Amino acid sequence: MIVKIISDVERIGRNTVTIRFSWDQKVEPGQFLMVWMPNHSEIPISISHTGPLKGITIRSYGETSEAMIGLRKGDRIFFRGPYGRPFDIKPGRKLIVGGGSGMAGLLPLVDSRAYGVVSARTSSDLLFADRFAEGHVTMVTDDGTAGIRGFAIDGVKSLQLDEFDMMYVCGPELMLKSILDYVAHKSIPAQFSLERTMKCGIGICDSCSIDGRQLCTEGPTFSKEELMGMHEFGTTRLTESGKRIQIGRH
Ligand code: FES
Structure with a gap:
C-alpha cells in the first residue's frame, strides 16, 4: 500500500473532487488505482492526471467515494497500483x-x-x-x-x-x-x-x-x-x- 499526502483538492461541481498528490511513478492514460480509506472498502478509481503531480477524480456514488470527497489538503491517501492495460495511443486526431x-x-x-x-x-x-x-x-x-x-x-x-x-x-x-x-x-x-x-x-x-x-x-x-x-x-x-x-x- 502506497501512502501519499494530498497536495490539493479541487472541487468540481456538487459531488465531484480531484485529489492531487506528488508521485514519482510512470502512469499511462487508462490505468487505475485501488484506493482505500480507513474503515471503508477499497475501490478502483481512474487516474485523471498522469504528470508528476498525479490526480484522481472522484464522484460520490457509494460509501467509500462519499468519504473520499470529504478529504482535504494535507490528509493522507492510501492506494495500490497503477493497474490495468492503458489505452493504445495512436497518432492523429x-x-x-x-x-x-x-x-x-x-x-x-x-x-x-x-x-x-x-x-x-x-x-x-x-x-x-x-x-x-x-x-x-x-x-x-x-x-x-x-x-x-x-x-x-x-x-x-x-x-x-x-x-x-x-x-x-x-x-x-x-x-x-x-x-x-x-x-x-x-x-x-x-x-x-x-x-x-x-x-x-x-x-x-x-x-x-x-x-x-x-x-x-x-x-x-x-x-x-x-x-x-x-x-x-x-x-x-x-x-x-x-x-x-x-x-x-x-
Ligand atoms: S478485480 Fe479481482 S480479478 Fe479483477
Whole structure:
C-alpha cells in the first residue's frame, strides 16, 4: 500500500473532487488505482492526471467515494497500483467520448486537436467539457439542460467520424454498448474503457470478469474488435456479492 499526502483538492461541481498528490511513478492514460480509506472498502478509481503531480477524480456514488470527497489538503491517501492495460495511443486526431465520471480517465488524452463528446444526466454533472479547445466539444445531457438532449450516442451521430483517427470511449456500459453497435461496421478504430465491479485489481478474485477475461489485468481498455466478440458486454455483470445480474441503464 502506497501512502501519499494530498497536495490539493479541487472541487468540481456538487459531488465531484480531484485529489492531487506528488508521485514519482510512470502512469499511462487508462490505468487505475485501488484506493482505500480507513474503515471503508477499497475501490478502483481512474487516474485523471498522469504528470508528476498525479490526480484522481472522484464522484460520490457509494460509501467509500462519499468519504473520499470529504478529504482535504494535507490528509493522507492510501492506494495500490497503477493497474490495468492503458489505452493504445495512436497518432492523429482523437475523438474522445466520456459519459458521467467516465471523462476522468479520458482527461490525459485531451490535446489541442482532440474533439470531445461529453455527456451526463444534467448540465451540473458534465465533467471536463471545458478542457477541450474552443469549438471542439459537443455536450449532451439526458434532460437537455446543456447541449443536445439525449445520450452520448446522439452526440457521436452528429459528427463526421471520418475526420478522426481514433475514438476513445469511457462511461456506463450501456452507453459504451450503444456506441459500439454504431461504430462496429464503420471504419473508425475505437477503444473502450469499461467500469465494472473490481475487488482485488490484480487478477485473483474474478469479480471483474467479462466473457472469461479479467477487466483488471486484461482491460479495462479493450478495442472495438475485442468487445464485438464479448456476449456479456452490455448484457450482464457480476455484483459485489458475485451474483450475475442484467445491466440496466444508469
Ligand atoms: S478485480 Fe479481482 S480479478 Fe479483477
